[in-house]
Amino acid sequence: MKPRFVPDSRSWAALAVAVLSVATATACTTTDSADSPARSSTVPNTSPESSATSSPSPSPHDDAEAAAVAAYEGMWAAFVAAGTTAHWQDPALATHATGQALSTLTRGLYADAYNGLVTRGEPILDPTVSSAEPAGDPTTVIVTDCGDGSNWLKYTAEGQLADDEPGGRRRINAIVERQPNHDWMVTDFGVHEVGTC
Incomplete structure (x- = not known):
C-alpha cells in the first residue's frame, strides 16, 4: 500500500516537514554585510564571482568556501529544474x-510526483559561509542562507495553483563536504519556518 503524501505550496515548506535542522549548525548566526559581500542570487546563477582587481591567489580556505557555496547553489538549481x-x-x-x-530532495520530488504536483518559479538565495573546518584546508563548510521561496510555488499538472498561502524568507543551514574525489557536495541541510531570517 502506497503512503499518502500531503501536498504543500512551497517546496521549502514541504522539505522543512521532512528534515530537521542541521545538528552542527544550530546557532542562528547572521553575517554582517561589512564582513562579506552580498551574494543574493536566483538559483540558476552558479558561476563564481570574479574580481577585477589583482590580488594574491586564493588560499585553500577561500577555495573551499567558494566551492561549497557553488555546490549549495548547484543543488538548488538541480532541484528547481527537476x-x-x-x-x-x-x-x-x-x-x-x-x-x-540527496535523499531529502528525491523524497520531496517523489511526493510531488505521487500527488501530481510540479513547481514553477524559483527561490532567491543569499548564501554565506558560517564556518569552515579545519581552518587551514577545510573539508567541511557550513553554509547559512536566508532563502525566499515566495515565487517558487506548487501547481497541479493541469496548471492550477495548488495553494495560495503566502511564503517568505526561511533560514537554511547546509553541511557541504569535500568528497574523496575532491568534489564538494551538500550532505545534509535543514530548512526552518517562514520568518526565521
Whole structure:
C-alpha cells in the first residue's frame, strides 16, 4: 500500500516537514554585510564571482568556501529544474548533493510526483559561509542562507495553483563536504519556518 503524501505550496515548506535542522549548525548566526559581500542570487546563477582587481591567489580556505557555496547553489538549481516535472530520479540531483541531502530532495520530488504536483518559479538565495573546518584546508563548510521561496510555488499538472498561502524568507543551514574525489557536495541541510531570517 502506497503512503499518502500531503501536498504543500512551497517546496521549502514541504522539505522543512521532512528534515530537521542541521545538528552542527544550530546557532542562528547572521553575517554582517561589512564582513562579506552580498551574494543574493536566483538559483540558476552558479558561476563564481570574479574580481577585477589583482590580488594574491586564493588560499585553500577561500577555495573551499567558494566551492561549497557553488555546490549549495548547484543543488538548488538541480532541484528547481527537476521540480518543473517532479522528476525525482533526475540524475542531475546527485551532481551537488549526496547522503541525507540527496535523499531529502528525491523524497520531496517523489511526493510531488505521487500527488501530481510540479513547481514553477524559483527561490532567491543569499548564501554565506558560517564556518569552515579545519581552518587551514577545510573539508567541511557550513553554509547559512536566508532563502525566499515566495515565487517558487506548487501547481497541479493541469496548471492550477495548488495553494495560495503566502511564503517568505526561511533560514537554511547546509553541511557541504569535500568528497574523496575532491568534489564538494551538500550532505545534509535543514530548512526552518517562514520568518526565521
